[in-house]
Amino acid sequence: MDAPLDKDGKLKCSIEYTLNKIGGKWKTVILWHLGTDGTLRYNQLRRLLPGVSHKVLSQQLKELEEDQFIQRVQYNTIPPKVEYSMTEMGKTVMPILEQMHLWGTEHGAGE
Template sequence: MGMTQYHGKVKNIEDTPFGYTLSLIGGKWKMVIMYLLAENQSVRYNELRRQIGNITYKTLSAQLKSLESDGLIIRKEYPQIPPKVEYTLSDKGASLIPILEEMCEWGMKNQPST
């Protein structure tokens, strides 16, 4: 079931399965966050921010909330002082990792050399 099946039948890309998938993982940071969680199993907020580098507190918080509300990651808060919060991929989020890996492979094969 590819995009061609929907050509001319749907007014908005968001109404297609492809559009739904993009709505979950699209943007500059969501795939990066998911990759880091896939590689590290469970990651604390500050560690995510350190590994990503150039991301603001507000942006990372918004991306994590979005991924959590879409059911792609799980936020676990530990009742201690100071508070400890860890993020992990959900089963739904983990099921997207092979797709992200395929995208990465395609990029390695097709990225122009500098």
């Protein structure tokens, strides 16, 4: 997601910056599940996000890892085991996600 930059190459708005990092259809939901459910394996995330494709989920996880919101741990087992969990940086987003959850609950989610 490209956000407008000022003359110094910085994002013009803190909201744009935040959305640039955690925006998109799946990133916030991924962060929510990792923040509330704890460490999850890739296939557990796939089951929690039934509408996401393998390609999109992999890309979103990669971007969240690059931005240091989540960490990926791969175990050298057969078959390979990969787990995702929140980092300290990722945990700082949870109050925002909790407010989003509360707002959605109060304004008709699940109706």
